[in-house]
Amino acid sequence: MGTDKATGKDRYATATVVGTRKDAERELRRRLRTLDTGEHVDPNRITVAKWLADWLATVRGEVAPKSYERYAEVVDGYLTPALGNLPLTKLTPSNIQKAYNSWATGGRRDGKEGPLAPRTRRHIHRILNSALSRAVEQQVLARNPADVFKKRLPKVERKPMAVFTAEQSAEFLGAIKHTHTYWPVLMALATGMRRGEVLGLRWKNVDLDRASLRVVESVEQTKAGLRFKAPKNEQARAVTLPAFAVEELRRLKRQQAENLLRLGVRLTGETLVCCREDGQVLQPTSLTHQFTYLMGRSPDLPRLRFHDLRHSHATQLLVEGIHPKVVQERLGHSSIAITLDLYSHVIGTLQEDAAARLDLAFGPAIRRLSLAAQKPQ
Incomplete structure (x- = not known):
């Protein structure tokens, strides 16, 4: 590589090539070529x-x-x-x-x-x-x-997951029903969608007659601005809506159509479900700030992040005995292992219910056999 100006000695570059001798010779030719063209560093x-x-x-x-x-x-x-x-x-x-x-x-x-x-x-x-x-x-x-x-990294202790019960969810929704934040909170609790997915949902992807929606887009906020992207894991998914959510979405659609018409804008399939009053996309950070403010006005409820509404949705389903595979599909996790790991605290408490059900199923028969065995022949 020429002479070192400071020491006057020849300079050499070495490299280790994993492979055959031909691989090494090919790499040598490449490096000599970059040296000739001045590209070598x-x-x-x-x-x-x-x-x-x-x-x-x-x-x-x-x-x-x-x-x-x-x-x-x-x-x-x-x-x-x-x-x-x-x-x-x-x-x-x-x-x-x-x-x-x-x-x-x-x-x-x-x-x-x-x-x-x-x-x-x-x-x-x-x-x-x-x-x-x-x-x-x-x-x-x-x-x-x-x-x-790799095996010496600091251990991350998992904090207890903060969630709403069904009663607390209803109480919070009632407290914020007069606000614009009510709609994204309702969607997160009813579907388990992520914040960006809620804000990226369009009416063309909501089928109220069939009580379902498709998650195909998510809003992401960067320093360069807002952009629409595919959901996490690059996979679209279908989510069935509960009846109360269908009723509320019908009401929202009517209100939204009337409000936009006053501004001279027509509601179409491209219109966002949860958006600003003028139909434009709502910034994720703005939603977070609004949600945090409203949480502060509900001192009797647990202090949750907006993302914890998604956890509340999943927890409620598991408590009600819904199979984890169904929960995984609604949340859009790439594998059921993620769901089982994330909500292991809930699934663990269901062991008691499982044991109680087994006792109801087998207990009477086992006890009858035990009493029969104790009787003298």
């Missing part, structure tokens, strides 16, 4: 900051805009300040451990004292590990120095 001169920036530029076209924003926040806020100045090929597990130790005692971006949350630290690790894995794939690194931490 000495891996020893690439810093961690430079690689992370290049990795972000690559994944920008591979992930959703919101995911990219989260990746960039972690890279710019944590990884680059802690590890960015190190040469990429010189990055060691001990360097990474030092950074992880600092985040275990401090480093919060809100200025408060205390460690980063375990979930945040695990997220930082996932992003670093992904970026370094890409470096291994492109043979910039021979191995991934973050791999050694």
Whole structure:
């Protein structure tokens, strides 16, 4: 690679190729070609900051805009300040451990004292590990120095899930019925849809005669603005509506048509079910703020996030004995294992009901056999 101007010594680049000798020869020819064209970059001169920036530029076209924003926040806020100045090929597990130790005692971006949350630290690790894995794939690194931490990540303790009971759900709906937030809350409780899915639902995907709807779109809010995208897991799903939701949606559709007509707008199949008064899309953050405000005005109820309405829906179904597979399909989980894991606390309490039902089914017969066996022959 020429002569080092500082030392006068020849400079060499080495690489490990996993495969056959022909694979290695092919890689050698490629690198010599990049050297001739001036495209070659000495891996020893690439810093961690430079690689992370290049990795972000690559994944920008591979992930959703919101995911990219989260990746960039972690890279710019944590990884680059802690590890960015190190040469990429010189990055060691001990360097990474030092950074992880600092985040275990401090480093919060809100200025408060205390460690980063375990979930945040695990997220930082996932992003670093992904970026370094890409470096291994492109043979910039021979191995991934973050791999050694796979079994040493901070444990995330699952907090008790906050949900509404059926009675509390009805009470909250009654308290907010005069507000515009009533409709998205009703939809979340009746269907288990996510916030973005509720705001992305159009009338053309609601069949009130058949009491069903199809979840095909979701609203996502990024720094660049709002966009419609496919639901999580890229899968559309059908959800059957309870009778009370059908009645309320008929009322909403009439009201919405009248309100839009006053503004000179006609309600069509493309019109959003839960939207602003002028028919435009409602920002997810605005819905969250409105919901939080209304929660504060209901001090006798548990303090829930909007997403907890989805948990309330699932919990109520399981308590009523609905099969977890049906709950999975309504929620749009990619597998039933996710549903069983997420709501294991509910399913665990159903064991008592299962035991009671078994006792009703088998108990009398078993007791009769036991009494018969005790009688003298």
